[in-house]
Amino acid sequence: MQISETATPAAHGPWWRSLYAQVLAAIVLGALIGHFFPTLGESLKPLGDGFIKLVKMIIGPVIFLTITTGVAGMADLKGVGRVAAKAFGYFFVVSGFALIVGLIVANVFGPGRGLHIDPASLDASAVAGYASAAHDTTMQGFLLAIIPDTLVSAFTSGAILQVLLVSVLFGVSLVLAGEPARPVTRFLEQVSQVVFRLVAIVMKFAPIGAFGAFAFTIGAYGIGVLVNLFALVAAFYGTALVFVIVVLGLIARATGFSIFKLLRYLKEELLLVLGTSSSEAALPSLMTKLERAGAAKPVVGLVVPTGYSFNLDGTNIYMTLAALFIAQAMDVHLSLGEQLGLLAVAMLSSKGAAGVTGSGFITLAATLAVVPTVPVAGMALILGVDRFMSECRALTNFVGNAVATLVIAKWEGKLDREALALALDGGAAPVAETPDPAAGPGDDKVLADD
Template sequence: MGGRLLQPVPTAGAPVVRRPFYRSLYFMVLLAILAGGAVGHFWPELGKDLKPLGDAFIKLVKMIIAPVIFLTIATGIAGMRDLGKVGRVAAKAFGYFFFFSTLALIIGLVIANVVQPGRGLNIDPATLNAGAVAQYASAAHETTIVGFLTSIIPTTLISAFVEGNILQVLFVAILFGIAMAIVGDAAAPVHRALDSLSQIMFKLVAILMKAAPIGAFGAFAFTIGAYGLGAIANLAALIATFYLTSLIFVLGVLGAVCWINGFSIFRLIAYLKEELLLVLGTSSSEAALPSLMQKLERAGAPRSVVGLVVPTGYSFNLDGTNIYMTMAALFIAQAMNIDLSLQDQILLLLVAMLSSKGAAGITGAGFITLAATLAVVPSVPIAGMALILGIDRFMSECRALTNFVGNAVATLVVARWEGELDREALNAALGSPPGKLAAPPDPAAGPGDKNVITAD
């Protein structure tokens, strides 16, 4: 009960059988992205027609997200001896989310002020097409913090799964897991059944991932075919600044967090390369959510921590989205020669902290939160969002990649804070040298921080 869903992780120094690189998912997805880009560029109409391939794959993955989250969390919590740990893990996770999400907003604001990617465009606000962004402004107006919080409670237990709302499934799973833990031995048969179902569900994940290259091919062919490489050239300064800022955040800020906690951001990225390419190809971090949870558990994070941190992080730990919001808002102001005072920029920052939570989990959330943020700074017209509408698809890929890495780091860090990160499994997963720990043992760590690998 409560063992790992995957096969036992090889111990350090054990021989590892590797498949030829050309048969790996990483290589096939990379090849699919390159092929999709070529088709979209040379035959744009055909590229647009391939959109259903990407949409179908994302629907396949979304189909299993709700049961994967429910089973992971419910069995993880039911196996806990200390139910106070649920609140403790949640508190640590939200503390991490708040600090680094705010830091991402500040970094985006600072770099946009230094680089000023919109300066010199001299756009006349009267020439902008306000109708092009009207739907995003409307969605932002209808989204409130209170409405978002109350929407976490599903109408029925079943409706959470029917609608596929991640936070609603998370809410139901936590309550169900706590109830099983309180019932105790009488709930053991249910616990065993859910544990077995978990293994079946993750095997299904592995089967569906075989279709990932097809999905990435169709999605990327559509992106290039519909928007074209010309869109990138027109606003190259903003795209380059955004990608560079995100890279600085991931390698600099998150890299430092990883180093402090005893593992390498580079090794983590290499470990998650298949998932990162899938996110890049589909522009959707949800496409890699089940696989991320599976790999983090393989890397030594306990099921209870993975189940709590990853789904909540997908809604509340949006580092890439936060960088995008402040940077895009300042770009629009600079492009229209609008000078924002320090007071306006602080207001922008404060509102972005709230609006990024209010629109969490909504399709097109990056654009919606930007609209909600600009709405409180009257000097910057919302119609200015039309300037970046054409390149939003290319920026969404970077947002998703940054968000994805941020949540992977958050999960391993919270697991270590809990003293439950299996260091030997982490070393084996990330490819640390045999016989070396990713970090020296913490003498203050609890008994859960032992280098013991469990398996069903």
């Protein structure tokens, strides 16, 4: 990987030109408009939706080009399988632990105790759509959905795992084809330069997307809805924060970096995720920054997209915590065996819930549908605050995948410790690959860190 010019904090000019400051200002402005002018706030929803659609438009090409050229560059198919095996092992252990953490917090603090909700008083129709979608989510259906109808449809369906499958197979084919395929690999590497320039262009609209999405959230649901279910929201945010700082923090320290420095390094992306309630919105720039921080391109290409469906720490905490909250609120006692059964079902149903707003609610419905002791209609209790919890789910998922990628890169011996330290300490970090000689000064500063 060739490295272009570097970007230092001073290279950005005025602070207000940084993406971090712009997104933060957009979120604050969106919250104010949504609170004081709720009708106007709701009408701004297309701005957030439009930005997320722009990001989704480029996710497929970014994943394909990153993985294909990365696998082709490895020239060792055993290495690809080894990375995948380590990734899935890590995902299973850490995301499973997240489920257990949610279960423990719900039992210790009991956020739903004392509400004494009568199931008959709930509006089951409010969650009927989610329950219907969850009913269609089976393990068999999930596995078959990974296989696209055609090679091209993988890029039009918006399914990350379909693109991942096609990308790995194409990269493996390039390796097996040998020397005759070298021109194809070089061509894809050149195309990737254009696509990542496109990523930089799209990310300039991030403040507009965050502004519209946050204005809609506050305008549609209101800050007051948080007060009604404060115990659940506070328990979830507190649990997620402890999980990130303690659990992921210890994993990060064992790997040789600070979780706080990583959070600072990814602050722009974290604000974007907060504003849009979707970790998918920051996927392309996450991959760029992790490569810049020293993680090898093949590892980033394999781990990040896969983690978006299989390493959902925030979603897992939410699922067990919310399920027990509903049970407690409706005075449904779950034995230890039933809770462990709930955990096992959640472990399966959480897979495939990619970083799209609302997917956590659907997988919760899928989990409760298999555990008849807790009525699915009880989800109506948390429907009003789910959007606020969606933001926390997305943030935790995002951080979890960033940590996982660096951990697996270290396990593989594919982590440049010097580049990692430089990036996390805010030094002059590498930004883009193979600069275009015709590019003007500063054109290569793709998503540079503050």
